[in-house]
Amino acid sequence: MTGFDASLLYLETEQQPLVVGGIICLDVSGLHGGYSFERFRTEVARRVKQIPELRRKIYDSPLNLGRPAWVEEYHLDVTDHVRCVVVDEPGDERAVFEACGRLGSRPLDRSRPLWEIWVLEGLAESHTVAVYFRAHHAILDGATSTEILRTFGAAGRDPSPRDLEPVRVEAGGTNLLRLVAGGLWDFSVRRPLTLSRLVPEALTLPFTLRRSTAGGKSADAEPGEAGQVRPPNSRPFTAPRTRFNATVTPRRSVWGASLDLEAMKEIKDAHEVTVNDVFLTVVGGGLRRYLRMHEDLPEKPLIAVVPVSTRGDGQTQGHNRVTVLFASLGTDIEDPLSRLQAVAARTSRGKKQTSSGMRPGFIQDLATLTPATTVSLFMRLYGDFRLADMHPVIHNLIVSNIPGPREQVEFLGARVTHLYPMGPLMHGSGLSVTAMSLGGSLDVGFNACEHLVPDVDLFADGVRESMDRLLELTRARASGEPGAR
Structure with a gap:
């Protein structure tokens, strides 16, 4: 293991x-x-x-x-x-x-x-x-x-x-x-060798990350609505607190929704962004609608953790080989087209920071030093004392987009009509959104702590509405209709 x-x-x-x-x-x-x-x-x-x-x-x-x-x-x-x-x-x-x-x-x-x-x-x-x-x-x-x-x-x-x-x-x-x-071999030999490699890397990591995103204001920040300048990067512990950023319970509230993948590609091509940029923008729009409905929309943009697979061809050891990207969801931007451009710009910078900053195997190596008893005890105390409610929010939610099969899929001989993946929840992050492409649709699974998000279906409705609005504005701009930027 x-x-x-x-x-x-x-x-x-x-x-x-x-x-x-x-x-x-x-x-x-x-x-x-x-x-x-x-x-x-x-x-x-x-x-x-x-x-x-x-x-x-x-x-x-x-x-x-x-x-x-x-x-x-x-x-x-x-x-x-x-x-x-x-x-x-x-x-x-x-x-x-x-x-x-x-x-x-x-x-x-x-x-x-x-x-x-x-x-x-x-x-x-x-x-x-x-x-x-x-x-x-x-x-x-x-x-x-x-x-x-x-x-x-x-x-x-x-x-x-x-x-x-x-x-x-x-x-x-x-x-x-x-x-x-x-x-015993792992404890006495492998861990010390890993530690000797990680210590200098950990000490220089903040400087490496800063250098990877260095640049002038024009390169690293974009103007926002009403002329304000938004933060250039999305970093941990800078996320605003929302209703689902608290200690979670075991009870779950789940939902599923399907988005038109061809429509997402149409938006992608029109704005020269990626499908994942479109997906993050749509999720951000859904969050903006949901939180406004609950009068809980913060001024700062919500930050998602986006897992990025580092699994290469032929790598079979271990089941999880990932690094993470902290991505702004643009919930502070009302206009969907402006939100899309901001999300795409911030995500692009985040990818550069991740690729040029943290070594892909850094998280895996760091995990090899994890003392089981200490971590298990800490996590129990962390939950019992509700510490996630007290310290600054690390990130707001997990958003993941998994490449799915392109061909028609069967499960034990039966045709799969929809597949809604469900991601994990952590203390301080009681909502996750996971998508997988399936044929001509992008099936999205919503997993939430029932105590924090009892009406996750309303959030799913907001994501669908956000997608429809973004597609409408994209087509209006392409046809030259007034009011579409």
């Missing part, structure tokens, strides 16, 4: 379960032989044999000075992981999302592989079921989730050699002596 994957286990508490996943809507009308839950679960059992990530469980000992290990569960019983529930009447999308919110509040059993699948039946639309897939963030990131989706979608394919290989255990297997010996 890598240090970063282990740190995600250490950071988890009862209040802060670090579980990710997605809600998959299926059209089962074309299934050969028809749909039944028993047949569905049998097929899941067959596919799990092809997915190493879903066969792993945690192995550790109090005598281990190093990180826990992943070991293979040789007698995995899918009945412990795949269950069925009937949603409340009338079986509409609200019933589905409310059921997923209740299921998303459940902790995962650490004595088993850290995943579960809930099949939701009783939907109003005929020949339709929903699947809620949940997994611990330590075994699942965006790239891994896409690979797992492909495996579940590859009907009848022969397993690859990687699928059938035994799970490799970094600390040496389930043998206690080998685990302890591996932990």
Whole structure:
């Protein structure tokens, strides 16, 4: 287990379960032989044999000075992981999302592989079921989730050699002596070597980041409305506090929405920006509408943490290889077109800062030094004493855009109509927005702490309205209509 994957286990508490996943809507009308839950679960059992990530469980000992290990569960019983529930009447999308919110509040059993699948039946639309897939963030990131989706979608394919290989255990297997010996080596040799490399890098990092964004005011700041000059960069601990920047509870409120991907590309081409710039702008517009409705819109722009994958080709060690980008969402800008240009400019500078400043493996190396007991105790105290309510806000929310499959997707032979990914929540950041492209749409999953954001559906409506308005203004400007800049 890598240090970063282990740190995600250490950071988890009862209040802060670090579980990710997605809600998959299926059209089962074309299934050969028809749909039944028993047949569905049998097929899941067959596919799990092809997915190493879903066969792993945690192995550790109090005598281990190093990180826990992943070991293979040789007698995995899918009945412990795949269950069925009937949603409340009338079986509409609200019933589905409310059921997923209740299921998303459940902790995962650490004595088993850290995943579960809930099949939701009783939907109003005929020949339709929903699947809620949940997994611990330590075994699942965006790239891994896409690979797992492909495996579940590859009907009848022969397993690859990687699928059938035994799970490799970094600390040496389930043998206690080998685990302890591996932990001792990690503690006495690997960590000191990592520390010797990180200390000088950490000391020079602030200067490196400052140098990477150095420049004049004209290059690093853009004029705002009414002539004011906005801050040139988005940095941690500078975000304004909102209603969802507080200590989270385990209870979840989830929703999903679909945006027209071709329309987003039309906006991208018209303004010479990226699809991700458009997505961040639309999310910012949705937040602006939602917070204004609650009379909670701050003057400063909200700041999102945007995970950036650093996984290269052929990299299989560890499930999470990321760095992060702090991105302004332009919630301080009323005009959508001006917001888009500001978000694009700030995000471009942020990418330059990230690429020229922090080494891609810096976060992973830093995580290898994480002391498990200390971090776990600190996180429990952090939540119990509600410290996230007291210190400056690090960031407002997590926003992630995962590249999805371009081709038509199936899940165990059934056509996938929508897939709403769900990101993690942390103390101080009780809202996450995660998107994945699927065919001609961008499916967006909204995951929130129910205590902080009980009406996440209203935020999702605001994002859709923000998208419609941005597209309307873009087309108006292209046609030369007055009032469109």
